[in-house]
Amino acid sequence: MSDAQFQKAVEIIRNLPKNSPAKVTQAQQLKFYSLYKQATEGDCNTQRPGMLDLTGRAKWDAWNKVKGMSGEQAKKEYVDTFFEVFEPLKDDAEFAKYFEEIKNVA
Template sequence: MGVEEQFKKAVELIQGMPKNSPVKVSQNDQLKVYSLYKQATVGDVNTSRPGMLDVSGRYKWDAWNKLKGKSSEDAKKEYVQAFFEIFEPYKDDAEFAKYLEEVKSLA
């Protein structure tokens, strides 16, 4: 058990969150989670920067590119940390407390 299992569970829970979830994730946190996921699973950016009209794509690419050189292992650790930062304010909600405990138990 360890970072790999925590990372997989955190990814599963974040990707499975319904759009109408009470968890409010800022755009900066969304970009952080996206870029850490890409760095952890793909490595350094391997595509060209999207064009000017693809504003969302440019933000994502820029966030990912800032992580250039970060190891997969470090990106996974930071992703798990970001997961806890996002869900910790909701720890009094039984559902989200369960999510936090599921990921913590895999350490």
């Protein structure tokens, strides 16, 4: 797994159209978020948001769960999670293209 594969997976997820056949659950979104933050920033280094900031707390909790994971491992898990989440769509032409782009990036 390379940095380029990680960056390509991030780019694809960020640019998924709203009408995409991919339906990413909130739990999957949080997993992508936590692995991205761990890969790019390392361990969670902010205070936990207040109890009224439910979204902020969910993100913080998800990121804090991967505390101690190396950046390389987080990148690998991010790409692996991409393939797991979108595996059911591997026969869709658009997603088949995404799979190939990630696999073939240098």
